[in-house]
Amino acid sequence: MPEQQPQEYIEARVDIPREYADAVCNFVIENIANGIVLEEEDDSPTVGIQFYVDEARAGYREQLNLYVASILVDSGLTPPTISERRVKNLEWIEEYRASVKPIRIADDVVVRPPWHDPLPNTRYDIIVEPRMAFGTGSHETTRSCLKIIRERFQPGMRFLDLGTGSGILSILAARMGAVYVKAIDYDLAAVQNAKENCAINNVSTPCDILFGSVEKCEWDEPYDFVAANIIKSTILPMLNTLVKLTRSSGTLMLSGLLTQDEEEVSAALRQLGEADFTILADNKWLTYAVKKR
Known part of the structure; x- marks a missing residue:
């Protein structure tokens, strides 16, 4: 129906x-x-x-x-x-819906709604049903996160996605060979949308999509790649936990941050002993890629 x-x-x-x-x-x-x-x-x-x-x-x-x-x-x-x-x-x-078009994020990554045909020369074709959940590929932070995952993620990694929204980051990680994905959001509509999008994309990687926050990872082993595309006021209080959830030499990706947040976020990372990071800027938005010491 x-x-x-x-x-x-x-x-x-x-x-x-x-x-x-x-x-x-x-x-x-x-x-x-x-x-x-x-x-x-x-x-x-x-x-x-x-x-x-x-x-x-x-x-x-x-x-x-x-x-x-x-x-x-x-x-x-x-x-x-x-x-x-x-x-x-x-x-x-x-x-x-009629206005949503496919978006090419990197040379071989495309995000598109299900009613559009795939674009040519696409290795990672990600289908997202655009509902009321963050992550259709059009926002600067989503684009930057996808670019960093494409550059840094390797097959065999475990991926943690906090603030998963539509599940778009988890889907790319799964497509790139993740052995396990945990995706979490405090919005039930986002959790439902992420599950729907994983099904649409035929994600076969073991994947837990959960309602909640970082407490859902309290007893987890460190992950190879941790993504938190949220906002500064949420990221900073849990930053120490995010660092602990990232294995040594793994990647911690922080996004949903504005240019005005750079000084405070950078200082917080250095205070935790994490000074090896790069920042990808897109308009007013920043995405951190931290290499865990």
């Missing part, structure tokens, strides 16, 4: 200082909603970001508030209030 669409959506709006609007737009598109409407005036210091969410996703408020607070923390600005109203189904999801 076809999936039943909600009869109503929540129309949400948040007014963001202009210099932070791009970051919030990207976060909303990839992590909360399937599309946005921008309302801005040339002489206004803020940009209105409007989007639609299913009523079942009411938890988006806390998610967005935490993110906005994290990027405004050093500005002295007060996080804005999210306004809401209920609207009838505008069928905007179908319009969004």
Whole structure:
């Protein structure tokens, strides 16, 4: 039976200082909603970001508030209030689906929705059903993470994916020969989407996709490759644990970070004795690739 669409959506709006609007737009598109409407005036210091969410996703408020607070923390600005109203189904999801195109991440890695045909000269063809979970390949952090995995991941490695979203990073690791994958997210919709995408991609690697956070790894042996594509306010409190979960000479990849986070994150890594890292920048976003000592 076809999936039943909600009869109503929540129309949400948040007014963001202009210099932070791009970051919030990207976060909303990839992590909360399937599309946005921008309302801005040339002489206004803020940009209105409007989007639609299913009523079942009411938890988006806390998610967005935490993110906005994290990027405004050093500005002295007060996080804005999210306004809401209920609207009838505008069928905007179908319009969004029609707009999603395949994305070539590296020379031989392509991310595409299931209704598009594979692109030629593609070794790793990753199919992602774009629902309300982070990771369709269009966001800078997702692209950077995929590039680093493509460069550093080797067959036979064990892969840990914290904040898995759509499961896109785990799928590439599995395709590249991972012997085991553990993918975790605190959003049930993301967990369901990651499982769906692993099935669509015929992932045969032993793979646990779990609801929760880093506590799900408390008794695990160190991993060869640990990925945490989240946000600074979540990464820093668990950084020591992430380092311990990475085996010696393994890779710890940290993303979801803004350029303004570099000094604090770099200092935190050095304080833990981890100074061997490179930073991949894409627009305002940073991704760390740390070689565990």
